[in-house]
Amino acid sequence: MAVDADVLLDWFSAHGRDLPWREPGCSAWGVLVSEIMLQQTPVARVEPIWHEWMARWPVPSALAASSQGEVVRAWGKLGYPRRALRLHQAAGVIAAEHGDVVPSDVDTLLALPGIGAYTARAVAAFAYGRRAPVVDTNVRRVVARAVHGAGDAGPASNTRDMADVEALLPADDAPAARFSAAIMELGALICTARAPRCADCPVYDECAWQHAGRPEYAGPAKPVQKFAGTDRQVRGLLLDVLRGTEGPVEKAKLDLVWHDGGQRDRCLDSLLVDGLLEQTRDGLFALPGEH
DNA sequence: TAGACGTGGAG
DNA sequence: TCTCCAAGTCT
Numbered sequence: 001m002a003v004d005a006d007v008l009l010d011w012f013s014a015h016g017r018d019l020p021w022r023e024p025g026c027s028a029w030g031v032l033v034s035e036i037m038l039q040q041t042p043v044a045r046v047e048p049i050w051h052e053w054m055a056r057w058p059v060p061s062a063l064a065a066s067s068q069g070e071v072v073r074a075w076g077k078l079g080y081p082r083r084a085l086r087l088h089q090a091a092g093v094i095a096a097e098h099g100d101v102v103p104s105d106v107d108t109l110l111a112l113p114g115i116g117a118y119t120a121r122a123v124a125a126f127a128y129g130r131r132a133p134v135v136d137t138n139v140r141r142v143v144a145r146a147v148h149g150a151g152d153a154g155p156a157s158n159t160r161d162m163a164d165v166e167a168l169l170p171a172d173d174a175p176a177a178r179f180s181a182a183i184m185e186l187g188a189l190i191c192t193a194r195a196p197r198c199a200d201c202p203v204y205d206e207c208a209w210q211h212a213g214r215p216e217y218a219g220p221a222k223p224v225q226k227f228a229g230t231d232r233q234v235r236g237l238l239l240d241v242l243r244g245t246e247g248p249v250e251k252a253k254l255d256l257v258w259h260d261g262g263q264r265d266r267c268l269d270s271l272l273v274d275g276l277l278e279q280t281r282d283g284l285f286a287l288p289g290e291h
Numbered sequence: 292t293a294g295a296c297g298t299g300g301a302g
Numbered sequence: 303t304c305t306c307c308a309a310g311t312c313t
Contacts, residue, residue: 038309045299045308079297086311116311136309155292156310184309193307194302224305227297236297274296 003146003203005170005179011202012182015189019043020050021126022181028102028127029060035119035126036087041078043188049076060102061095063088067289072276073243081239081276085288086114104128117158122180131176133165138187139180143168145191149208151217152193234258234267239276248284248291 020026021034033053037046053074057063063071068088075084090112094102102123103109109120121132135158143164144153168183169176190201198204209215227233237257241249251268258264268285271277280291 035309040296040308040310041298042300042308077298079299080310082296083311114311118310122309134309137307138309188309223294225294225296225307230295232296232298239297 002206003142003168003183004206005168005175007202008182008186009175009178012178012185016182016185017043017189020047027058028104028123029058030054031127032090032102032119032123033087035122036083036114037078039083039119040080045078049074049078057091059095059100060091061100063091064095068275069287069290072239072287076243077240079236082274083114085275089113090115102127104130106130106132117162125177125180129174129177131169131171131173132180133162133169134180134184135161135165136184136187138184138191139165141193142183142187142191145196145209146203146207149212149215150219151209151215152219154219231263231267231270234260234263235271235276238264238267238271242277242285242287248280248286250284254285 016022019034021031030050034046034050037050053063056074057066066088068085071084071088072081075081078084093112094100098108103112104124104127106120106124109115109123110117115123118134118136121134122136124130124132125134137153140153140156140161143161144150147164147168165180165183168179170179186202190197198207198210201207204210234257238254241254241257254268255261255264258267268277272279275288278286278288278291280286284291
């Protein structure tokens, strides 16, 4: 059982979304920025911020020339703000060591901060039309169902997951790159986690999950990710105070966002360690580089 | 490799 | 209201 490339590519041509980073004229830098922003973050929230970034920082060196604080502020509420810091660092490396050109080679991309197995191959494929197994959560789910007949993907295994996708990939670069975008899109629009729209699926007839009678997911339970009351929430509240003000703020102002002083201070400290906050000479707190 | 790491919309 | 989940990476 497989996923017919021609059928999938035709479906993608007819139903794929016209996202700005998929425009033919979009730069490799634009693709890279989109990929980082889209990590664990819905398209709808990324689009407006991506446009702002492209207008303000059209090339890596432009971003690298801005302060970390400006970058964190411009990241807004996309979440996981360390991504903004790493992208800023990556831009610096690209500007300084790669002639302001986003690398096209997977291994070179992997060496950049914030770029892992998925993003490196996504940039190689979507920005440069290279043939590379692009494996994200959507692709893992589609493969689990259409190929393996399982209700959902089990725990990730980079080696195995990439081998699965490699086997589906067309031989030539251009169609392989387009196939990568198409299978991701299938997972995002049709073969969704919650309520898959199988009636609209282009590979319904060849789907192993259908042939198996749509069995329930049998793998190990996925860990539920708590948020309320975690350090993640408190860090978010703390950082949001700085995003919402111009200059440095007093600790007293930060003390207002969370009742538990111990947790508050621990989070404040971790933000300093991460470089998302800095302390001024007079003991105030500021976004990095903004004092 | 399990767990940390933000945020907000949908069901 | 509350759980699930959205193009992952790093340690």
